[in-house]
Amino acid sequence: MSTSALKDSVLSHLKYSLGKDPEHATTYDWRVALSLAARDRIVDPWFESTRATYRADAKRVYYLSMEFLIGRLLEDALVNTGVYDDAKAVFDDLGLNFGEILHDEPDAALGNGGLGRLAACFLESLSTLGIPAMGYGIRYEHGLFRQRFEGGRQVEEAEDWLTQEHVWEFERPEAAFEIGFGGQVYENGGRAVWRPQEAVIAQAFDTPVVGWKGEWANTLRLWGALPKTVLDLQRFNAGDYAAAAEPEALARTISRVLYPDDTTEEGKHLRLKQEYFFTAASLRDLIRRFEAEHDDLRDLPKRVAIQLNDTHPAIAGPELVRILHDERGMEFETAMEIARGCLNYTNHTLLPEALERWSDGLMGYLLPRHLQLIERIDTAHQTQHPGIAIREHGEVKMGELSFIMANRVNGVSALHSDLMKVTVFKDLHDMHPDRIVNQTNGVTPRRWLRTCNPRLSGLITDAIGDGWIKDAERLSELEPHVNDAGFLDRFVQAKRENKVDLGQWIAESMGISVDPDAMFDVQIKRIHEYKRQHLNILETIALWQEMRDNPNGDWTPRVKIFGGKAAPGYVFAKEIIYLINSVASVINNDPVTSKWLKVVYPANYNVTLAERLIPAANLSEQISTAGKEASGTGNMKFALNGALTIGTLDGANVEIREHVGADNFFLFGMTAEEVMERRTVEGHAWDAISKDPRLARAVDALRNGTFAGGDHDRFRGIADNISGPDYFLVASDFSDYWRASREVDQAFRDTGHWARMAALNTARSGWFSSDRTIRSYASEIWDALPSKPLRNI
Ligand SMILES: CCc1ccc([C@H](C)CC(=O)N[C@@H]2O[C@H](CO)[C@@H](O)[C@H](O)[C@H]2O)cc1
Numbered sequence: 001m002s003t004s005a006l007k008d009s010v011l012s013h014l015k016y017s018l019g020k021d022p023e024h025a026t027t028y029d030w031r032v033a034l035s036l037a038a039r040d041r042i043v044d045p046w047f048e049s050t051r052a053t054y055r056a057d058a059k060r061v062y063y064l065s066m067e068f069l070i071g072r073l074l075e076d077a078l079v080n081t082g083v084y085d086d087a088k089a090v091f092d093d094l095g096l097n098f099g100e101i102l103h104d105e106p107d108a109a110l111g112n113g114g115l116g117r118l119a120a121c122f123l124e125s126l127s128t129l130g131i132p133a134m135g136y137g138i139r140y141e142h143g144l145f146r147q148r149f150e151g152g153r154q155v156e157e158a159e160d161w162l163t164q165e166h167v168w169e170f171e172r173p174e175a176a177f178e179i180g181f182g183g184q185v186y187e188n189g190g191r192a193v194w195r196p197q198e199a200v201i202a203q204a205f206d207t208p209v210v211g212w213k214g215e216w217a218n219t220l221r222l223w224g225a226l227p228k229t230v231l232d233l234q235r236f237n238a239g240d241y242a243a244a245a246e247p248e249a250l251a252r253t254i255s256r257v258l259y260p261d262d263t264t265e266e267g268k269h270l271r272l273k274q275e276y277f278f279t280a281a282s283l284r285d286l287i288r289r290f291e292a293e294h295d296d297l298r299d300l301p302k303r304v305a306i307q308l309n310d311t312h313p314a315i316a317g318p319e320l321v322r323i324l325h326d327e328r329g330m331e332f333e334t335a336m337e338i339a340r341g342c343l344n345y346t347n348h349t350l351l352p353e354a355l356e357r358w359s360d361g362l363m364g365y366l367l368p369r370h371l372q373l374i375e376r377i378d379t380a381h382q383t384q385h386p387g388i389a390i391r392e393h394g395e396v397k398m399g400e401l402s403f404i405m406a407n408r409v410n411g412v413s414a415l416h417s418d419l420m421k422v423t424v425f426k427d428l429h430d431m432h433p434d435r436i437v438n439q440t441n442g443v444t445p446r447r448w449l450r451t452c453n454p455r456l457s458g459l460i461t462d463a464i465g466d467g468w469i470k471d472a473e474r475l476s477e478l479e480p481h482v483n484d485a486g487f488l489d490r491f492v493q494a495k496r497e498n499k500v501d502l503g504q505w506i507a508e509s510m511g512i513s514v515d516p517d518a519m520f521d522v523q524i525k526r527i528h529e530y531k532r533q534h535l536n537i538l539e540t541i542a543l544w545q546e547m548r549d550n551p552n553g554d555w556t557p558r559v560k561i562f563g564g565k566a567a568p569g570y571v572f573a574k575e576i577i578y579l580i581n582s583v584a585s586v587i588n589n590d591p592v593t594s595k596w597l598k599v600v601y602p603a604n605y606n607v608t609l610a611e612r613l614i615p616a617a618n619l620s621e622q623i624s625t626a627g628k629e630a631s632g633t634g635n636m637k638f639a640l641n642g643a644l645t646i647g648t649l650d651g652a653n654v655e656i657r658e659h660v661g662a663d664n665f666f667l668f669g670m671t672a673e674e675v676m677e678r679r680t681v682e683g684h685a686w687d688a689i690s691k692d693p694r695l696a697r698a699v700d701a702l703r704n705g706t707f708a709g710g711d712h713d714r715f716r717g718i719a720d721n722i723s724g725p726d727y728f729l730v731a732s733d734f735s736d737y738w739r740a741s742r743e744v745d746q747a748f749r750d751t752g753h754w755a756r757m758a759a760l761n762t763a764r765s766g767w768f769s770s771d772r773t774i775r776s777y778a779s780e781i782w783d784a785l786p787s788k789p790l791r792n793i
Helices: 003-017 027-056 074-080 084-093 098-102 114-128 233-237 241-253 269-293 297-303 316-327 332-342 360-366 368-384 398-404 414-422 426-431 445-451 454-464 472-483 485-510 533-549 571-587 607-616 634-640 653-660 672-679 684-691 693-703 716-722 730-749 751-763 770-782
Strands: 060-064 068-071 108-110 133-138 146-150 153-157 170-181 184-188 191-195 198-210 217-227 304-309 343-346 357-359 395-397 408-411 436-438 519-524 558-563 597-600 619-622 644-647
Touching: 003 027, 003 084, 027 074, 027 084, 027 098, 027 198, 027 217, 060 114, 060 269, 060 770, 068 114, 068 217, 068 607, 074 084, 074 445, 084 098, 114 133, 114 198, 114 217, 114 304, 114 445, 114 770, 133 269, 153 571, 170 217, 170 269, 184 368, 191 316, 191 368, 198 269, 217 241, 217 269, 233 241, 269 297, 269 304, 269 316, 269 360, 297 304, 297 332, 304 332, 304 770, 316 332, 316 343, 316 368, 316 398, 332 343, 332 368, 357 360, 360 368, 360 395, 368 398, 395 398, 398 426, 408 414, 408 770, 414 426, 414 436, 414 653, 445 454, 445 607, 445 634, 454 472, 454 485, 472 485, 472 751, 472 770, 485 607, 485 751, 519 607, 519 730, 533 558, 533 571, 533 597, 533 693, 533 716, 533 730, 558 607, 571 597, 571 716, 607 634, 619 634, 634 644, 634 653, 634 751, 644 653, 644 730, 644 751, 684 693, 684 730, 693 716, 693 730, 730 751
Parallel strands: 060 133, 060 304, 133 217, 304 343, 343 408, 408 436, 519 558, 519 619, 558 597, 619 644
Antiparallel strands: 068 108, 146 153, 170 198, 184 191, 198 217, 357 395
């Protein structure tokens, strides 16, 4: 498509789709017009992908997830369909600010963090690989809350991405299903019949997910909840207007808002309704699609692979058995076999508080037939494998149910999958030793390098061509260039220019000036004790104290950048946020140290902010307590973008260090085994503090009001925790973290050496592409293949 054709398409959409005259068009109008023009180019490959799948009667992959952390779609679509430069030329030509138009798009924040973003990367890779697939989720009216800081404290505001037209979705009135809740189960001719007490309509909204080069596009189908009856006319005519509108309000509540917790299961009534709502609608939809082309449901596993993104859609097991056994009359055992032949389960966390357990009461109330079927599934499994129960202490354990109903169960990094076998799923693993496999996470190199870092990707393509974008492991072809001074200079230049851009944005949006030649040290992720943002800020305090002791010391200038939201109910995490902001305001206004050290915490960390921060990072903080971070995916994005990692042997850090080389990774801290050992030591925190005066002094600063205007109590909670129970071993890992951080200081001063290490990280991180991960799922779990050979780039 030529620039002029694109221009015509944009102008005609502005006129005929938005009814706007260019003279009076707003940034929003131009952004929507461009999006419609870009969308037009995706519809044909989208249709063709569907046709090809039907022609080939190909096996389909269904990815069921409560979260899809998509972010923005326009720039990704322009790059993936190869018209980004044309679009830029069109708006330069129109004398409009292209960057401003791109930034007008709201993030689709339909997720909390790692699990949701992984789902989005997976969909893009499935399309790039041409594997027929569909993502199923919920069309939340309100995504993850907007974070604002008030006096350094997190304040949540409702997110409202749908208050403006969402141009990337197509409503599908024909794809709607009635989903029931509650009610009773009756016996009828030897068959169980469930009569729900209430019902809502699940309405489909489709978003095309286009792959690299726009050759294939799969569908993300999100369900919105609608009332069976829009208005209770009797009540309306009786003047009881509120009551008249109640059915609609009640129904829409199901898809109203994303639960903002990412580690603690609340066990909330509405959460279980959400999980059943989208899971049941998705199973209805995929069975209808199967039966349109096939007449024997026993062949379902040959044509359908379902991936459960954690336990959130685990009700899929009992629901599939209910449909096959209750509705279709299959023998229970056959229904179980067919269901297990389709289902696979990915575990994303070992944190006990994150493992979902629904009370019998709630499950029996909302899903009475499912509770009966879970009982039967439990009994059947215990007959063969006594000792493990799905139902225990009046609760239904969704992890056990998912494991027992799955063909394959996987962890998301090598360490995590091994830990699953010896912790949460030890007994089940002993019973089914070949069921757990590992699938180390990955990230899409399109969004997380090609699109977010055009300077570096331009440099790479100049050096080795652009084959790496589709096949990221070809980044290894950069290795010979790493010894070429010219390449390294351009590598350093690209990073510096990204840092200058970020510095400008920080100055404009936060009024803080940062030195682009300082080390940009970045920790961006959800705020959680196991991710140890409080270890990072404690080290920052100790560094600041040492700088004040010796202001003329030859310090390595650093900018500590934090980003992340805390679950609204997570008090300790919110205290950590308050501490970071309080430390920042003292340090950033300290004339003695401000040339050496700055702390920056932009609010409302999301996908778009990550795309702005990662290309400008020198150092990636991956400092979780070993054994706690299942994988991490930010760690991969930083390595791809030429940042060095300071981290523990946790999650995928282990594999990143193996791939980039131990010399190009700053390792510190206890291993997962040593962590278990250290916890058994009585007073392990005090012991560590007593042995490290630097640590003791930093903790004292939390107690003596240094960062609290003299208020000794403000951060007592954090100080007491770190010097007391300290379950995540902040005190015990501090000294080694300090040691590694000083090594980082030394290394950063040798710009050539640092550049070489950074370039090797980029060159050796191609394996962490989500294309590699998806290829592995496809061959080891789904037995799914690309539907048509995609033209080699
Ligand atoms: C029920 C509340 C809830 C909601 C979400 C979750 C997710 C599983 C939390 C999550 O996002 N886990 C992260 O998943 C990433 C993708 O695999 C991993 O890289 C991270 O290590 C893991 O913390 C747990 C509990």
